[in-house]
Amino acid sequence: MFEKEIVKYKFLNQLAEADGTVIFGGDSDASIPLGELKQAFALSGNIYNRSFSELSAADASRVYSECVAELYPDTVIVHIGAADVSDFSGNEAAFEKNYRALIGTIREKNKGCRIVIVDLKNHGNDPTVAEINKLLGKIADSEKCAFEDISAKRSWNVKASCETTSLLYDVGFDRPLNIKRPIYNLVRILFCYEG
Numbered sequence: 001m002f003e004k005e006i007v008k009y010k011f012l013n014q015l016a017e018a019d020g021t022v023i024f025g026g027d028s029d030a031s032i033p034l035g036e037l038k039q040a041f042a043l044s045g046n047i048y049n050r051s052f053s054e055l056s057a058a059d060a061s062r063v064y065s066e067c068v069a070e071l072y073p074d075t076v077i078v079h080i081g082a083a084d085v086s087d088f089s090g091n092e093a094a095f096e097k098n099y100r101a102l103i104g105t106i107r108e109k110n111k112g113c114r115i116v117i118v119d120l121k122n123h124g125n126d127p128t129v130a131e132i133n134k135l136l137g138k139i140a141d142s143e144k145c146a147f148e149d150i151s152a153k154r155s156w157n158v159k160a161s162c163e164t165t166s167l168l169y170d171v172g173f174d175r176p177l178n179i180k181r182p183i184y185n186l187v188r189i190l191f192c193y194e195g
Contacts (some may be wrong), residue, residue, distance in 0.1 A: 018072040022047030025079035026055035057098035069109035122151040
């Protein structure tokens with residue numbers, strides 16, 4: 001099902017460097033404009049997008065093993081669950097089991113890797129998405145993963161943030177920007193750039 005994307009990502013992995021940050025998501029994550037965001041926010045460090053349309057929790061562990069593990073990431077930002085919304089009711093236990101299997105796979109393949117679980121946007125207050133997000137928070141807590149909440153719509157002036165970042169860079173404060181950003185800021189840039 002994901003074979004064409006896996007082949008593409010495996011080729012790109014040959015060009016990548018280890019110890020970067022990997023976005024491992026589904027649906028809309030595959031179209032995150034990573035190049036533009038890195039430039040606009042002066043993001044340093046290696047960030048790779050290995051997201052797949054319609055990636056469910058059931059397929060995530062296999063796909064991770066096939067094309068993400070070989071990047072030896074320092075941080076994996078997991079944003080999976082959107083493809084599971086329609087089948088979630090009545091299958092909560094299977095979703096949880098599959099999600100925990102993914103975390104186990106990441107830990108097995110990439111020891112010491114920081115795992116960040118990002119919940120689903122829920123701007124329409126969908127009760128199923130709310131249940132998934134609650135479960136993701138529980139999984140993150142019990143598995144000792146970082147958890148980032150992007151479910152609620154927040155006001156964020158993207159243009160002003162870009163201009164501030166650009167100004168700091170232009171006046172020579174590029175050294176402080178090369179330190180690792182707090183994961184919350186990175187998640188907000190990657191998943192909430194449209195406001």
